[in-house]
Amino acid sequence: MKYIDKLRNSGLRPTKQRLQICEVLFNVEKTFHFTINELEQKIKDKTDNKISLATVYNTVHAFEKKGYLKQIPINSNQTYFDTNVTDHHHFYDLNDQKLIDLENSDVGPINIKKKINGKKIKSVEVLVKLED
Amino acid sequence: MKYIDKLRNSGLRPTKQRLQICEVLFNVEKTFHFTINELEQKIKDKTDNKISLATVYNTVHAFEKKGYLKQIPINSNQTYFDTNVTDHHHFYDLNDQKLIDLENSDVGPINIKKKINGKKIKSVEVLVKLED
DNA sequence: ACACTTATTTAGAACCATTATAAACTACCC
DNA sequence: GGGTAGTTTATAATGGTTCTAAATAAGTGT
Structure with a gap:
């Protein structure tokens, strides 16, 4: 399981939620930009069980801290992230x-x-x- | 009155509030960066009468639209503006x-x-x- | 100066993205 | 399996920004 090692190597426990979010974010051809709301929608579309909004925020911030995501500096009412690091x-x-x-x-x-x-x-x- | 013409020329009525905000923003040696909250504080310090927060927002947005201020693209919980345009x-x-x-x-x-x-x-x- | 129209100000409410809380749950280590 | 620390979760709280609608002020023509 490719994401299990990735997470463990950076000190993050490979929970079901994090692995699902990894699938959505990283198991795609192209990198992409997203807001938290857009990510939540993508997760809903790809996944049966629901992931709490708080967990989405927590995970995105954890991934950003570890360098798996970048915030895009732009003035908007929502924060944009980039899977292209x-x-x-x-x-x-x-x-x-x-x-x-x-x-x-x-x-x-x-x-x-x-x-x-x-x-x-x-x-x-x-x-x-x-x-x- | 230098700011009266400036405002009128761009189709903004030179109200007392706008003129006071002009003083704070433009009647200084150096350009500077600010958030709405910081600007509100500066206005309080320099001015006897109170200007409503809504007016500060309105004015800053009007000035930005007219090119007297620039938003600085940065991710922060508050929006930063620049008097250096x-x-x-x-x-x-x-x-x-x-x-x-x-x-x-x-x-x-x-x-x-x-x-x-x-x-x-x-x-x-x-x-x-x-x-x- | 006066009346009239339109822009502006204002306090407060509403909005909404994000963060905090604290209880339940789960991964990990021995 | 039991203990501990990390994680998830629903929900509440926070806080910057925008909206609202009524009051006020500025511009315009007479």
């Missing part, structure tokens, strides 16, 4: 309110010239807003 | 939860190679996350 960027279509991946290779190298004393760069994320 | 970017210090301006000149030119059909780029914003 490689370094990459996003288009945000203001008209359709849709996120589109922008691979690192689609953006020239970004050179941050300014340094902040005693701090190191953890990530560099580009958000390109689109309109019609 | 020039093209620029941000550091976000994850430890202190502080935003720091990053001038365009501190970031090399960003070349977005991917195009989306029928959409044009409205803005390109870089968020650089920092940690200790």
